[in-house]
Amino acid sequence: xxxxxxxxxxxxxxxxxxxxxxxxxxxxxxxxxxxxxxxxxxxxxxxxxxxxxxxxxxxxxxxxxxxxxxxxxxxxxxxxxxxxxxxxxxxxxxxxxxxxxxxxxxxxxxxxxxxxxxxxxxxxxxxxxxxxxxxxxxxxxxxxxxxxxxxxxxxxxxxxxxxxxxxxxxxxxxxxxxxxxxxxxxxxxxxxxxxxxxxxxxxxxxxxxxxxxxxxxxxxxxx
Numbered sequence: 001x002x003x004x005x006x007x008x009x010x011x012x013x014x015x016x017x018x019x020x021x022x023x024x025x026x027x028x029x030x031x032x033x034x035x036x037x038x039x040x041x042x043x044x045x046x047x048x049x050x051x052x053x054x055x056x057x058x059x060x061x062x063x064x065x066x067x068x069x070x071x072x073x074x075x076x077x078x079x080x081x082x083x084x085x086x087x088x089x090x091x092x093x094x095x096x097x098x099x100x101x102x103x104x105x106x107x108x109x110x111x112x113x114x115x116x117x118x119x120x121x122x123x124x125x126x127x128x129x130x131x132x133x134x135x136x137x138x139x140x141x142x143x144x145x146x147x148x149x150x151x152x153x154x155x156x157x158x159x160x161x162x163x164x165x166x167x168x169x170x171x172x173x174x175x176x177x178x179x180x181x182x183x184x185x186x187x188x189x190x191x192x193x194x195x196x197x198x199x200x201x202x203x204x205x206x207x208x209x210x211x212x213x214x215x216x217x218x219x220x221x222x223x
Contacts, residue, residue, distance in 0.1 A: 008054065008055040009055075009128065010127060010129055011055055011077065011127060012054075012055050012077050012128070013076075013077050013123075013125050013126065014125075014127065014128060014131050015122065015123050015124040016076050016084065016125075017084045017085065017086055017120060017121050017122070017123045018086070018121075018122075019049060019059060019076070019086060020046070020089070021046050021048065021049050021092060021094070021095055021096070022045070022046065022089065022090040022092035022110060023045075023087075023088065023090070024044070024045055024046075024089075025046055025061060025084055025085060025086050025087060026041050026042070026043045026084070026085040026087055027041065027042045027043075027061060027072075027074060027081065027083075027084055028040075028041055028081070028082040028083040028084070028085070029041075029042065029074065029080055029082065030080050030081075031080075039082055042063070042072055043063060043087065044061040044062050044070075044072075045061065045062050045090075045097070045100065046059050046061055047060055047061070047062050047071075047097040047098065047100055047101075048060040048073075048095075048097070049095075055077055056075065057076050057077060058075045058076060059074060059076060059084075060072070060073045061074075062101070064104065064108075081125075082125070083123065084123070085121055086115070086120050086121055088112060089112065089115045090110035090111060090112055091110065091112075091113045
């Protein structure tokens, strides 16, 4: 018996609308015809609701179409039932409104009562297995996204040049060089030397070389 209940619990929808006898509902049923499918809506009064809380729960809905009473029954946990929407709630004192079959017009009217439409119609047509599978897929997708983000951040960090290390090495080398040779090249320049020579003392005197080349050219031309 427990195995049967477990099997039924797996096939039951997670949550269905809080339908009661006396409610005016819209039943959205998916009808498949060959390769085509459509949703058919049947609106009427719930005159019977049996076996609530089980997989065999079903409702009977009645409406008047062109002066003729029409009744339809559905298993509320059927996969073909897309949605059951409560439109109006009436105050009744019976679990089976069979007397409504003999009434029409004003005599068939029921006293309405207020209700929270959003809370009553809150539903989840997924089974427990479907909900668990979707939760597992969402968890796996979240973990994969996190791993991708971590790997991308790691790759970006590896591709970035290590400027801190290079700057530290350069400063270290400069410090060691200054300790080994405390005198800089500027110390070798005489104090009374021209400013240009002081500037070019670290390398070749470009202006002096240019002047010498010009002088050599003049001498050669005069000869």
